[in-house]
Amino acid sequence: MENIALIESFSEFKDDKLIDRVTLMAILEDVFRNALKKKYGEDDNFDIIVNPDKGDLEIWRNRVVVADGEVEDPNREISLTQARKIEPDFEVGEDVSEEVKLADLGRRAILALRQNLISKIHEHDNTNIYKQFKDLEGEIYTAEVHHIRHRAIILLDDEGNEIVLPKDRQIPSDFFRKGENVRGIIESVELKGNKPTIIMSRTAPAFLEKLFEQEIPEVFDGLITIKKVVRVPGEKAKVAVDSYDDRIDPVGACVGMKGSRIHSIVRELGNENIDVINFTNNDQLFITRALSPAKITSIKLDEENKTAQVMLKPEEVSKAIGRGGHNIRLAGQLTGYEIDVYREGVEEDVELKEFTDEIEDWVIAEFSKIGLDTAKAVLEQDVDDLVRRTDLEEETIKDVMAVLRSEFEE
Template sequence: MQPDLSQIIVQSFTEIAKEKGMDRETLLEILEDVFRSMIRKKYESDEAFSVILNPDRGEIQILHVREVVPAEELTDSVAEISLEDAKEQDPDLELYDEYAQDVSIESFGRRAVTMAKQQLSQRIREIEKENIFDEYSDRIGEIILGDVYQVRHNFDILVNHNGVELYLPKSEQIDKDRYRKGDSIRAVVTEVKRFNGTPSVVISRTSPMFLERLFENEIPEVFDGVIEIMRIAREPGNRSKVAVLSHDERIDPVGACVGMKGVRIHSVVRELQNENIDVINYTSDKIEFIKRALQPANVLNVELNEDGTFAKVLVPADEVSKAIGKNGVNIRLATRLTECEIDVYREVEEETDDIDIMEFVEDFGSEMIEELRQIGLDTARAVMDLDADEIVARTESRITKELAENILSVIAFEFEEEDEAAKTEDSTEESVAPASSKEATVTDEIVEAENTAETDEA
């Protein structure tokens, strides 16, 4: 019966090990450890035992090797056997010979065998977990293609990749992503961590790394290293900016990334749910890089502080909205791309009657003024060019519609007061001017009369 039971144990776990991709040496090591554990539980020591495994034939042989000693010298019944007992088994044995006896698996008892099977299963699971952790730790930054097999109620997605469960949190999905069970999905491995001993592989579609790997897949020059991606700033599903540098002066990095009629970049855009991608030339010149990062706006001037962490940017009045972008996306991406805080100012013509927004600090408070300046509204007329809804949208609701309407009302009233004051001044000048002219005429007549009198006397 022993061969049958040994074959069942060895063959079943050999098949499991093959499915899990476990090598032969590891399997033999696990099997031997488990059976030696059984021996230690029964005999308290495994030093007098040999475990011989043949997984190809599904055989396990356990030998109990004891030394033949005189009965009066017997001190350890596990490692020694008396001469009389040994001769009962083999009459040819002599003193101090080694006697090897087969030990059947059944002799350990049903409970011990069951526990051995459980131990084998547990050890294989532990090694499988370790293999998964090691494999995917080496694949961090690599794009994988898997199948959706569960969408949870909180929209977290579990992905099957070669029999391994990968985790795509809602926070790592593009807002426009919609997946059902069985759909194929592409994402990048960003993290491998342990949770109660179980490896958890986290994948992402929002990581800048995902965009970078897509560029490598679609653009041969990027994959070969001729074109290098220097920096990426991304708002997933909305817009991205990618700064590229060519190591071959004959190759235009922007043109190579976009491709003929945009064919290369379009495949990336489609994968990212129509995310707009701006590809710009990288330069080590910080001022020029800031100008390029703010495209499509035309930058007139950039003032950079000494440590290069803050820049004041001047743009034409009609291009402030381009520099800031819808809901401020362009200036946010430019800030992250250049690693420099950027304030946008509009060009104001000298003859234009305008008021610096800082003049309204007492009316609105310094925090509100700073919010307006952050979105490029540095003058009163710049604020008046927008309506309340646009101000709310650009400040991402940090300024409410009620506050925006109040700001517009106060600034409009200020301009009305200035206009009335200007009209009053003009009317005063007009009324004084005729009086002065009349007085001048009367004076001239008196002088002329006096001159005539003097002439007559002479």
């Protein structure tokens, strides 16, 4: 009973719900063997009998009886006189098993043993948590906001596991309060030291893909396949879908009547504008669909260099480029082509790079970021709109437009 009392006194692990009693006793045996090695130099001649049902263990030291005065190894040998104090009929050469009480190890050894035991159990728990969440990588998970920091939100799940949602994995419009539930995908799990670091993401394309699986039965059942997802988190996304069943309209099934099916996904993502597109192996047709809602007049592909020259009517250009250049950039990511837009019927135009003697390179780069690479493409835009879409000052934009107009006035 003495050993039971000592084991039960280790309250840090006694009521731990994350570890079953059998595993606990196995850890106990390992810890006690380490303690025996420290005290006696070895543990080979010790038997540790674990009783997981009772929550007890027994330690027995096995020694050989030798004649008085001939003990060379006190750990493995016992004198005849000492042996007969245990049992009066022992003879030289016989084996003696003597129970070791935990108290015999000494107070300092017990304190060290206790600390080692707690450390081993925490290590076991952390390993289990790591394995549990490693299996959940790429899956949707829900946890509660526990603490809001400048660079991250700390979440806790129902079991008290800590999950980190970094600022750069949050949708720009996200705003969470303490106690609020947050959904995202488990993006990565790493062991730093012995502690697992679990990272959640709401900006990963995989999060949108998993939301489709949750909300749209045909995707969950495999009747509709998501071929690729590209996103500007919180702004716009494009999802290419396909079905091997000709009776199913994959786009219609995903969007639903008047957008009923996709509405909850859009709301979860801070009103992210989601274009669902029918996938095809026909690159010209795929690019045409990817640039929706713009209507394309013609496309010239360079399949080797993965570039596409797209011709549109002037009024369709802004639709193809989209706000902030999001539409054309996502269409390029979705199709794997670098897409250049040209205006139909415009015979005379000049590329912006021809003006490097009058316009600084970084200014030209700002226009290129939003898909404006020619003089007339810039001149067709509204100044206020360009201020919103670029990092340029209004005065700079007006100066550029003046330079470009002068080219055509001449």
